[in-house]
Amino acid sequence: MLKFSCDYMEGCHPAILRRLAEVNLVKNDGYGYDPYSQSAIAKIRAACELPEAEVRLLVGGTQTNTIVLDALLRHNQGVLAAATGHINVHESGAIEACGHKVMPQPATDGKIDLDHLEQHLAALKTEYDAVGWEHYVVPKVLYVSFPTEMGTLYSRAELERMRALCDRYHLHLFVDGARLGYGLMSPACDITLPELARLCDVFYIGGTKVGAMFGEAVVVTNRELTIPRGLIKQRGALLAKGWLLGLQFDTLMTNGLYFDISLGAITQAMRLRDGLLAKGYRMHGESPTNQQFFVMPNDRLPALAEQVGFDHFSPFDEHHTLVRLCTSWATTAEQINQLLQCL
Amino acid sequence: MLKFSCDYMEGCHPAILRRLAEVNLVKNDGYGYDPYSQSAIAKIRAACELPEAEVRLLVGGTQTNTIVLDALLRHNQGVLAAATGHINVHESGAIEACGHKVMPQPATDGKIDLDHLEQHLAALKTEYDAVGWEHYVVPKVLYVSFPTEMGTLYSRAELERMRALCDRYHLHLFVDGARLGYGLMSPACDITLPELARLCDVFYIGGTKVGAMFGEAVVVTNRELTIPRGLIKQRGALLAKGWLLGLQFDTLMTNGLYFDISLGAITQAMRLRDGLLAKGYRMHGESPTNQQFFVMPNDRLPALAEQVGFDHFSPFDEHHTLVRLCTSWATTAEQINQLLQCL
Amino acid sequence: MLKFSCDYMEGCHPAILRRLAEVNLVKNDGYGYDPYSQSAIAKIRAACELPEAEVRLLVGGTQTNTIVLDALLRHNQGVLAAATGHINVHESGAIEACGHKVMPQPATDGKIDLDHLEQHLAALKTEYDAVGWEHYVVPKVLYVSFPTEMGTLYSRAELERMRALCDRYHLHLFVDGARLGYGLMSPACDITLPELARLCDVFYIGGTKVGAMFGEAVVVTNRELTIPRGLIKQRGALLAKGWLLGLQFDTLMTNGLYFDISLGAITQAMRLRDGLLAKGYRMHGESPTNQQFFVMPNDRLPALAEQVGFDHFSPFDEHHTLVRLCTSWATTAEQINQLLQCL
C-alpha cells in the first residue's frame, strides 16, 4: 500500500547505512567522544557559519524540545508557542513535566499571529509591572517551528520581527527545526541557514524526518547559553553510542546531502500539490513544504484508505475532512504518480 | 485611607484571636495531632454531612491547589480550568512546576462555557482515540472556582452538568473554595454546602479570605481519593504547629460563625453595588458575591486613588478601567458609607 | 502532663500576640509589602551587619530548605549534608521532589566529619575529571544545621574550614538555622551572628522553634545569589498576609528579644543537663543547646511516659533507649524542677 501519512516511515539514507556497515565493528569511545561526532559538529558549524557554536546531538524531537527548554527556563519562566505548536499539543505535556508552562498563542495555519503577540507581550508587561511579576508565569522563550506543523514558513521579515520582539522583552528565540531541511529548500523560503542561525538563540537541524535513522542536531548560537551535558545525561538522552549520531550527521552534512535530499522531498511535494489542484481539490494553508493539506469529502475517505495511508488531520466541516499527505527525502516520482492516480 | 483592594488585608475574627491567646502557652502535639484539629475536622464533616470525609488543613490557596492537583494527577494528565482561573493566571506556574498542564477553557465572567467544554471533551476523545492517547495531555480534573475570580457563581444546574460531564469523561471535579463562604451566603446561590460537597470530588473551605488568619480546609468527598500526608509534608505544607489551623477552623465552624461573617460581607457588598448603581456606574459581570467590578473613567482614577485603595483589574476600553472593590468578613457598614462618598 | 518532646509546642511569645491583637483589624497590603515586614528586614540586616542582604520571610523549615536549595541548584547539582541532617531524613524527600540529590556524608553526633568530607571532595573531583562530570551528581551546596539535629555546634574554626572547602570546590554554604538562637546563645558557641553570616552564603533565623508562632527568616548573604519571589510564590510559600511574618520577626528582632528568650531556653537546658548528670544518667553527644539526649533503661520508659512527654529518639542498645528532651523559649524553671522530679 502507498503510505504518505508522515515523513518518518523509512529508515535512513543509503549513504548512512553504508557507513554504518563499514564501521560497525570498529570500537568507538562513547558519549560523543568519537571522531565522527567531532567531524559532524565541525561541518554543522561551518554550514551555519558559526565556528564556535555549541552543538549537541540528540535522539528525537520531544526529547530535544524538553532538554532545550529545561536548559533555558528557570522557576516561573514559561515558553510562548503557537497554540498548534508541537510542544503545546503533541508532546504529552513534556514541557510541563519538566516544570514549565507552555503559553499558547493564537496562530493561523501554524504561524503565530505576530501582531497579537506584540500586543500580548506589551499587555503582560503592563499587568506584571502593576501587580508584581512573582505572581505570574514570565515568558522567557519564544518557540517557533520552521516549517510549522501546518507546513507553512515564516518569512525572513517575520523572523526578524520575532528577533526584535525577543530583544525587547528579553526572550530567547528557539526554532524547532524537526523539518528544517524541508523549510530551507522550499522555493518559498527567503532565508539561508546562516541567516536563520544568527537570528535565533537555539535551533535544531532535524535528522529523524530528513534522512537520518534518528537524530536532531541542536545548535546553540547564543554564546551566553548552554545545553549542559549533565542535563542531557540526566534526561536519559546522552546516547552511549553517541558515534551513531555523529556518523549520521557527518554523512548528511557532507557535500550538501542533507539539503539535496530535502529538495527532493519538496520537488515531489510540489508535484503532489499541482496534481491535487489539477484534480480540483481545495488545498488548505498554502504549504510550500513537504506536508500538503487538502479538503476531502468524507464519503470518499474509505475508498482512499484502501489504497493509501494518509493522516486524517482534523474534521474540516460536517461533510469534509482535512487530509495530510507528506513526502519525505525518500519519496520517488513514481510514488507520487501512483498516489495521484488514487486521488 | 479606605482600602477595598482585596479581601485578605485584616488578621482574623476576634473570636479566633481570643482563643489563640487562651491557649498560647499550652503545649500541643505537632502536625495536626491535637484536639483542636480533631474537633475542627469533626465539625467540617458534620457541616458537609459527610461523616467519613478526609479533611486536610493547609495554609494557603496556591499551596492547596498545588497539593490537591499533585495528588490527583499522574504523568500526562492535566487539569481543565477557566482561562481566567487562578491556577492558570495567578499562581506563577505552580501546577506546571509540579509537572502538570493547565488546559485553559473559554470562560465568560470567570465561568467556564459549558457548551464549549462539552464539545471540547468530545472532540478530544475523538482525536485521542484516532491518534493514540499517549501523544496528548489527558484531562483528568475539572477545576472550578466557587465563587469565580470574577465574583460569579455557578448554579446548581451548572454544577450538576459539570458532574455529569466528569462522570462521562472520567474526570474529578475539584472546587476551589478560597471564597466559599461568600458564595454559599450569596442570595444568588441555589446550592447548600452538603449538596456542593456531594457533587464534587474535592473542594476546600477557604479561611484566609473568610475570617481566619490563614488556612484552607480541604475536603475529599470522593472516598476513593486521598491527599497523602507524606505529600503535604514533602511540599513543606505540614505545619509544625498544626493546631493553629485546627483552632481557627474549630472556631469558624462553631455555631455557624463562618457563615454568619460571610453573610456580613455579602450584605455590605450588596450595599456597595446598590450605591454604585445609584450613582450611575456601569457594573461588570453581575457578581452576587463580595467582589464587585465596575467601569470607571480613567480620568477619575487618580483622584479616587488618593482616598481609596482599589484594584485596577484590567483596562476596559481606551478611556475606562475595570475596577474591583472587595468587601470582607470585617467590612463595616460605616466603611461602605465612607467608600460610597468617595465614588 | 509535662511535655518536653519538642520545641514547637507552644504558640508564640506574648509580645507577638499583643501586637497581633493591636493590629488585627488594620488593613495591610499583602505578600510582604507592609511596614512590619520592611521593619523586620531592616532589623535583621542590622543584626547581621549586612545592610544590603536579601531577606525572605517564609513559613516553615521544610518549606525553607526546599526553596533555598531549589534556588541554588540546577540540573545535576546536589547538596552535601550530614547523613543525619534534616533534609536527608526528616523531610519526606522534599529536596529530591524538587529534583536534587541529597548526598549524605558521615557524621558524628549530627556534625559532618570534616576530614572525611575533605577527602571525599578531592576524590570526587579526581573521579569526575577522569570520567566526565556529566555522568555524576555535582555537589554545589554544603548544608549544615546550626545547631545540628543532635544539639551539637560547629566551632568557628570548623565553620571557617567549611568555608575554605566551599571556596576550593565552588560550593555554596547553607546553614539551616531552625534553632539558630539556641545555638548562638549557647555558652559553647564561639561565633557571633555577623561572623556566621559572613562565613556562609545563605542561612536562616528560625522563628517557629524560637518564639514565633511560625516563620523562618532567610538571609542571603552572598550578593550574587537570590531567592526569587516568583519561586516562593510558585511553591505556595508567598503568604498572602505576609505582614503576619513581618510583625513576628519585627517583634523578635526588637531589643534583642530573640536572643534573650533563646538564652532562657539554654539556661533551663543546662539545668536539666546538670540534673540528669547528678542523677547519674549517661548523656549522649555533649549537646550545649536546648536539646538534651540521654540514655534510659527501657524498663523505666513506661512509668516515665505516664508523667512526661518525651521523644524516643532511637534505640541505644538492647536494653536502653536514647531519649530526647527539649526546652524552648517558653520553658520555665518550675517546669524543669517538676521534670527532674520525674526522672
Add this chain to the structure above:
Amino acid sequence: MLKFSCDYMEGCHPAILRRLAEVNLVKNDGYGYDPYSQSAIAKIRAACELPEAEVRLLVGGTQTNTIVLDALLRHNQGVLAAATGHINVHESGAIEACGHKVMPQPATDGKIDLDHLEQHLAALKTEYDAVGWEHYVVPKVLYVSFPTEMGTLYSRAELERMRALCDRYHLHLFVDGARLGYGLMSPACDITLPELARLCDVFYIGGTKVGAMFGEAVVVTNRELTIPRGLIKQRGALLAKGWLLGLQFDTLMTNGLYFDISLGAITQAMRLRDGLLAKGYRMHGESPTNQQFFVMPNDRLPALAEQVGFDHFSPFDEHHTLVRLCTSWATTAEQINQLLQCL
C-alpha cells in the same frame, strides 16, 4: 589500539545490520505499531514464559531506569539500591530529577548486603510507625543490577530472599538487566530467564551492551503494574521509528541469538580471567561475567595505556589501581590473545 574499556563500543550484530538494510526503505508505522515490534514482543514473552507480560522497547539504560521508577513511585516513595548501583552513582541524578530519593544500601562487590537490608527495613518500619510515615521517604522499590556494576551475580537463593523481603515490606523488585545476557550465560548463574522473570516485578533485557545498536526491552511481569505509553512519550522516549527497536529485538530473540552472543562474551572473559591469573594478577570481586577487575601497579599503567584502552575503575591503594576490562558480544579470541600479550 586494543580497546576493552567498556562493552558498548561496537555497533550491532551483523544479522541486525543485514535486516536493517533489507527493510531500510520500507515504510513502517511509527511509535511501535509495526510488525517487527509486535514479533519482538511475542518472542520476549515466550522466552520469559509470560504470555501476557507488558513489554516496552526503550532506547537506553538511564532512560529506562528513570521511566520505570517514575512509573512505580509516587510522592514520598523512594528506591533502595546498592550504594554502588548505577542509579545512585552514574546517572547524573536522573532518579532524583524525576522526584524520588535513591536510598543507598551497603554493598560488597556491587551486591547489596542482604542481612543489613533486612535489618534496615525492620528498623525503618519501627521508626516510621513511631514517628509517622509522612515525615519520611518510604521505600517502595528494591533496585538490583543483574549482573551488578562489579560483574557479580546474585544467586537464585539471594533473589528469592529479596522477593520475600519485597513481599513482606510491600516493595516492587526491579532488576536492571543492562547486561542481562552476560549474567544469564555465566557458568556461575543458577537461575533461568523465566525464573528470574517470575521473581521480580519489572526487569529489562539489555540490548545496547549485548548485540543491539541500542535498545532495552522492559518486561513488566507483575500484571498489576504498568509503564504507561504516555509517560514514555512525555519523557521523550517514544521513538518515532519504534520499528528500529522492534527489528533489533526481533533479531536478537530469534533462535537464541541474544544468548549465543552473550555466551561468546563470557567465554572470552573467562579466557581473559584465566590469562590474568596465570600472569599473577590479583583479581578483584570474583566476577563470573564479562567485566573483569584486577589490581595493577600504578607504574605500569602508562605503558599499558599506550597499547590498550581500559577503565581506571578506582584507586586500589597508594600504589595500585583497580582496572576494569570488558569483553562484549563482539570480542574475538584473537583480541583476547593480543590483549594478554600486552598485560
